[in-house]
Amino acid sequence: MEKLRKAVGDIVSELGPEKGSLLAILLAVQDASPESYVSEEAVNEIARLLNTSRSMVYSTASFYSEISLMPRGRHIVRLCINAPCEDAGKEEIRKALEKELGIKLGETTQDKMFSLEGVSCLGACFMSPAIKVDDKVYGDLTPAGAVRVMRELKEAAKNEHIS
Amino acid sequence: MSTFRELDGYDRVFNFGNCDSSVSLSEYQQTGGYEALRMAIGNPKQALEEICRAGLRGRGGAAFPAGLKLKMMQGNTEKQRYIVCNADEGEPGTFKDRFIMNHIPFQLLEGLTIAAILAGAENGFVYIRHEYPLAQENIKRSIAEAEAAGLLGDNILGSEFSLHLKIFSGAGSYLCGEETALLSSIEGKKGRPRVKPPFPIEKGLWGKPTLINNVETLANIPAIIAKGSAWYRTLGTEDSPGTKLISLSGDVKKRGLYEVPFGTTFREIIENFGGGMKEVFDLKAVNIGGASGVVVPPEELDCPMEYGKCAERGITIGSGAVYVMDEQRSILGNVHNRVHFFLHESCGKCTPCREGLRQVNRIIDRVTAGEASLKDIENLERFTRCMQEASFCGLGQAAGNSLLSSLKYFREEYENSCVDCVEKTSERGELC
Numbered sequence: 001m002e003k004l005r006k007a008v009g010d011i012v013s014e015l016g017p018e019k020g021s022l023l024a025i026l027l028a029v030q031d032a033s034p035e036s037y038v039s040e041e042a043v044n045e046i047a048r049l050l051n052t053s054r055s056m057v058y059s060t061a062s063f064y065s066e067i068s069l070m071p072r073g074r075h076i077v078r079l080c081i082n083a084p085c086e087d088a089g090k091e092e093i094r095k096a097l098e099k100e101l102g103i104k105l106g107e108t109t110q111d112k113m114f115s116l117e118g119v120s121c122l123g124a125c126f127m128s129p130a131i132k133v134d135d136k137v138y139g140d141l142t143p144a145g146a147v148r149v150m151r152e153l154k155e156a157a158k159n160e161h162i163s
Numbered sequence: 164m165s166t167f168r169e170l171d172g173y174d175r176v177f178n179f180g181n182c183d184s185s186v187s188l189s190e191y192q193q194t195g196g197y198e199a200l201r202m203a204i205g206n207p208k209q210a211l212e213e214i215c216r217a218g219l220r221g222r223g224g225a226a227f228p229a230g231l232k233l234k235m236m237q238g239n240t241e242k243q244r245y246i247v248c249n250a251d252e253g254e255p256g257t258f259k260d261r262f263i264m265n266h267i268p269f270q271l272l273e274g275l276t277i278a279a280i281l282a283g284a285e286n287g288f289v290y291i292r293h294e295y296p297l298a299q300e301n302i303k304r305s306i307a308e309a310e311a312a313g314l315l316g317d318n319i320l321g322s323e324f325s326l327h328l329k330i331f332s333g334a335g336s337y338l339c340g341e342e343t344a345l346l347s348s349i350e351g352k353k354g355r356p357r358v359k360p361p362f363p364i365e366k367g368l369w370g371k372p373t374l375i376n377n378v379e380t381l382a383n384i385p386a387i388i389a390k391g392s393a394w395y396r397t398l399g400t401e402d403s404p405g406t407k408l409i410s411l412s413g414d415v416k417k418r419g420l421y422e423v424p425f426g427t428t429f430r431e432i433i434e435n436f437g438g439g440m441k442e443v444f445d446l447k448a449v450n451i452g453g454a455s456g457v458v459v460p461p462e463e464l465d466c467p468m469e470y471g472k473c474a475e476r477g478i479t480i481g482s483g484a485v486y487v488m489d490e491q492r493s494i495l496g497n498v499h500n501r502v503h504f505f506l507h508e509s510c511g512k513c514t515p516c517r518e519g520l521r522q523v524n525r526i527i528d529r530v531t532a533g534e535a536s537l538k539d540i541e542n543l544e545r546f547t548r549c550m551q552e553a554s555f556c557g558l559g560q561a562a563g564n565s566l567l568s569s570l571k572y573f574r575e576e577y578e579n580s581c582v583d584c585v586e587k588t589s590e591r592g593e594l595c
Contacts (some may be wrong), residue, residue: 019351019352020350021351023332023333023348024331024332027334059353060353063336063510067335081503081504082255082454082504083486083500086500119294120294120335120337121253121255122294123261123295125255125258126410132294135296
């Protein structure tokens with residue numbers, strides 16, 4: 001709790017305790033969270049520091065789909081669900097990802113390593129179907145290719161753990 | 164990865180370089196970059212005249228005359244004013260702004276700086292969607308470089324003009340592409356649209372006059388000023404001068420981003436730029452203008468891409484997304500996907516959009532499942548029209564475009580999945 005307060009406090013003082021910084025604060029708090037989300041405690045703390053109501057902070061936080069109020073995995077796998085990717089084989093990619101990760105769209109793996117989400121257009125329709133893993137976009141995907149990306153990430157995470 | 168392709172023999176507004184990397188400041192300056200800014204600082208009045216004479220219109224979708232907007236800003240006496248670059252490119256099927264920000268950031272920044280000088284704005288934001296982290300990084304880095312080179316910040320190029328730019332990240336809301344929703348978002352609120360009037364040029368960010376332009380619109384400005392409006396008007400047509408960036412995707416051989424002169428027909432875009440159909444299958448339909456655009460059959464493709472002619476044919480150029488579908492594709496499935504998209508993105512502020520999309524979605528779910536009746540199709544059309552006419556903002560007003568156009572051109576695909584389709588056949592005495 002103390003740790004969270006300090007982390008939120010640092011972010012707020014860096015970005016400025018104004019209402020105009022709220023969205024940037026929420027995104028930064030989420031990025032700093034090991035579970036990639038904005039917790040209720042964080043919402044309360046932001047409201048206190050911005051001298052505004054919790055409902056005001058919550059109303060903004062809950063409006064935007066890139067801000068999560070529920071804990072998520074360390075890596076967020078986003079699958080584009082719009083028409084160009086849908087037609088290019090998004091369903092096959094979804095099935096392959098769900099099978100490889102052992103979760104459904106919208107869920108997080110038990111080891112808190114991956115969350116699988118649907119996302120609106122990634123601006124990668126020239127290489128559909130596309131997914132985005134954290135900040136990186138992978139295009140022209142096949143189901144096997146999607147599985148390969150997941151395995152590489154798992155491998156990297158394992159090595160990180162050892163070192 | 165070379166995804167930006169162009170045809171030889173055309174003059175162009177955009178120079179994407181080799182497209183594998185971002186054009187650096189020195190590269191940009193070596194090819195005439197920032198000449199236009201010098202000219203605009205030397206003679207702002209002339210620069211504004213050039214933009215007006217060039218007939219530049221907003222490239223985000225609304226096609227409002229860019230010069231007129233600047234003139235309206237100048238008519239305002241309020242001292243504190245803002246410039247906002249709308250880089251919340253969320254229209255499914257569109258990737259032009261992403262290319263501009265990733266590859267030619269200084270062309271955008273130069274255009275943005277010129278617009279700010281003409282609008283009298285000393286502070287501004289580039290509102291970039293959260294889904295484009297690389298674009299955010301590239302623009303951030305480019306702003307810092309431009310500042311270090313005296314091309315941004317205080318006393319630009321030693322003049323009395325200053326501009327302080329900041330990146331503002333969106334957080335995953337399609338609606339924030341709507342200008343007033345975008346302003347609310349910067350103010351830390353939910354991204355919901357506001358009543359217009361007052362328009363942002365009168366009361367925008369924090370109630371101050373604000374000029375909002377799309378990325379592509381601003382990136383057109385340097386070429387217009389450096390090469391002149393007469394040159395610009397040699398591209399495109401009398402009705403729609405210049406070029407449009409077209410995001411071409413779907414079942415064509417060469418998907419990618421193209422700079423296409425206005426007046427080119429959609430068939431030429433698909434055949435000449437896209438290399439024709441990818442597989443042996445015939446072309447069935449083309450979606451023009453993204454999710455909020457229309458779905459048209461091959462017969463409509465000889466219409467030139469030009470604001471006037473397209474409006475006559477009910478075609479929305481919008482953001483310039485062209486999505487090609489071959490005969491294997493289901494129109495119904497495609498439109499279903501779009502309705503889902505809008506249902507998710509509707510902010511819930513007004514009833515026609517919030518409830519209309521819910522009802523439309525329910526019906527189209529049943530049509531897809533083969534459980535709907537012909538009466539449902541009539542209702543689908545009625546609800547969609549209501550949503551189009553009564554919604555508060557552009558989202559609800561445009562959400563039904565693909566639905567209505569597909570009902571106009573591909574109605575049999577809807578009717579064929581109805582349970583009572585056979586009955587109708589016997590009544591009419593024809594197959595449906």
